[in-house]
Amino acid sequence: MLKAKILKSARREFECLLIESNETVQAKAKGSLLKKGELVVGDFVFIEKEQDEYIILELLERKNSIFRRIIRENKIKTVASNVDLMAIICTSSLPEYKRGLIDRYLLRAVQWNIPAIVIFNKMDEANTDFNLSFESQRLLPLEVQCFATSAKDLNYKGEYLPGNQELQAFLKAQTIIFLGQSGVGKSSLISMLSGSKIDLKAKELAKVGKGSHTTTWSELIHLDSFDVIDSPGIRTMSLQDVSKDELTTLFPDLEEYFIQCKFKDCHHESNTKGCAFFKDEVSSEVITRLESYQRFKSEIKEIPEWEKN
Ligand SMILES: Nc1nc2c(ncn2[C@@H]2O[C@H](COP(=O)(O)OP(=O)(O)O)[C@@H](O)[C@H]2O)c(=O)[nH]1
Ligand SMILES: [Mg+2]
Ligand SMILES: [Zn+2]
Known part of the structure; x- marks a missing residue:
C-alpha cells in the first residue's frame, strides 16, 4: 500500500500526491469509504494500484479539519483537513482594517483546532494612525503571533513586529489556509514568500473561466516552500452554525x-x-x-x- 495526500477532491475522483515518489496520480475511492463520509483535501490515505487504476482503501486519522455544520440536516460538512496554520491577513491602509473580521476568523481557528497568526501587510504604506502594538497585544492571550510585512519588498524588516524574513521562515513546509478581505495582498504575499513561479492571479482567472462548478471544490496547491489550501467554501463567514x-x-x-x-x-x-x-x-x-x-x-x-x- 502507498501513502498519499489528497490534493483535489471531486465526488468520485481524487488527485493524490504519493508521499514516497512525490508523484501525482488520479485515484478512485472504494465505495464503502465514500459511504462513511467524504474524503477531503489534506486527507492522508492508503492507496493500492489495481491493474491501471489507483484505489483509495483507507483514510488515516485527521489531526484537525475545516468544517461547517448544516443544522437542518444535522450534518457536518468537512471541507479540508490536516491544516497546520491559519494565516489571517489584514492591512491598516486599504482595504480598511476590520478588527471584527479578524476575530471572526480567529473564532473558526479555535473551533477547527488550527493555530493562527495575523499578518499586518502593506506596512510600506501603513496608516500613521494605526496602533500596531495595541492590535497585536490584544491577541497575546490567544497566543496568536503577529507579523508586519510588505509584499512590495522581500527585504522589508518588520517595524515593532517580526517582518518578511521571519514570516517566510515560519511558513516553511506548512499546509496553510490564507484568509483576509480581497485586496489585502494574499496572492502577492504567497507568490513572494513561497519561492514558486506559479502565477496565482492567472490561476484564479482560469478557474473563473472554467465555470462556477469547478470553484466549489477545495484544492491543495503544492508550492516550493509551503502548501496552500484554496477553499471557496469557507469564504462566507456567517455564524449561523454556531450556538x-x-x-x-x-x-x-x-x-x-x-x-x-x-x-x-x-x-x-x-x-x-x-x-x-x-x-x-x-x-x-x-x-x-x-x-x-x-x-x-x-x-x-x-x-x-x-x-x-
Ligand atoms: N503597497 C503595497 N501594495 C501591496 C502589498 N501587497 C499587495 N499589494 C497590492 O495590493 C493589491 C491587491 O493585492 P492581491 O495580492 O491581489 O490581494 P488579494 O486580493 O488579497 O489576493 C495589488 O495591487 C498589489 O500589488 C504591499 O505589501 N504593499
Ligand atoms: Mg488574490
Ligand atoms: Zn458579566
Whole structure:
C-alpha cells in the first residue's frame, strides 16, 4: 500500500500526491469509504494500484479539519483537513482594517483546532494612525503571533513586529489556509514568500473561466516552500452554525472573565458595574474582544427546537 495526500477532491475522483515518489496520480475511492463520509483535501490515505487504476482503501486519522455544520440536516460538512496554520491577513491602509473580521476568523481557528497568526501587510504604506502594538497585544492571550510585512519588498524588516524574513521562515513546509478581505495582498504575499513561479492571479482567472462548478471544490496547491489550501467554501463567514453556548467556548481568552463574573445570566457589558468585564477593571484590549463577542452573539439566531432535531 502507498501513502498519499489528497490534493483535489471531486465526488468520485481524487488527485493524490504519493508521499514516497512525490508523484501525482488520479485515484478512485472504494465505495464503502465514500459511504462513511467524504474524503477531503489534506486527507492522508492508503492507496493500492489495481491493474491501471489507483484505489483509495483507507483514510488515516485527521489531526484537525475545516468544517461547517448544516443544522437542518444535522450534518457536518468537512471541507479540508490536516491544516497546520491559519494565516489571517489584514492591512491598516486599504482595504480598511476590520478588527471584527479578524476575530471572526480567529473564532473558526479555535473551533477547527488550527493555530493562527495575523499578518499586518502593506506596512510600506501603513496608516500613521494605526496602533500596531495595541492590535497585536490584544491577541497575546490567544497566543496568536503577529507579523508586519510588505509584499512590495522581500527585504522589508518588520517595524515593532517580526517582518518578511521571519514570516517566510515560519511558513516553511506548512499546509496553510490564507484568509483576509480581497485586496489585502494574499496572492502577492504567497507568490513572494513561497519561492514558486506559479502565477496565482492567472490561476484564479482560469478557474473563473472554467465555470462556477469547478470553484466549489477545495484544492491543495503544492508550492516550493509551503502548501496552500484554496477553499471557496469557507469564504462566507456567517455564524449561523454556531450556538450562543458554543460561542462562549470559542473565546478562550475571555473564559476567565466569564467564570469570574458574579452575576447570574449576566449580559457581560463593559458599562455594567460589578460585571467581570466592567471597563474600569479590564484593559481596553479585552474590551475589543468583548465587543466582537457581543456582536457575534447578536448575530446568532437561536435555532427553533423543531429545526434542531
Ligand atoms: N503597497 C503595497 N501594495 C501591496 C502589498 N501587497 C499587495 N499589494 C497590492 O495590493 C493589491 C491587491 O493585492 P492581491 O495580492 O491581489 O490581494 P488579494 O486580493 O488579497 O489576493 C495589488 O495591487 C498589489 O500589488 C504591499 O505589501 N504593499
Ligand atoms: Mg488574490
Ligand atoms: Zn458579566
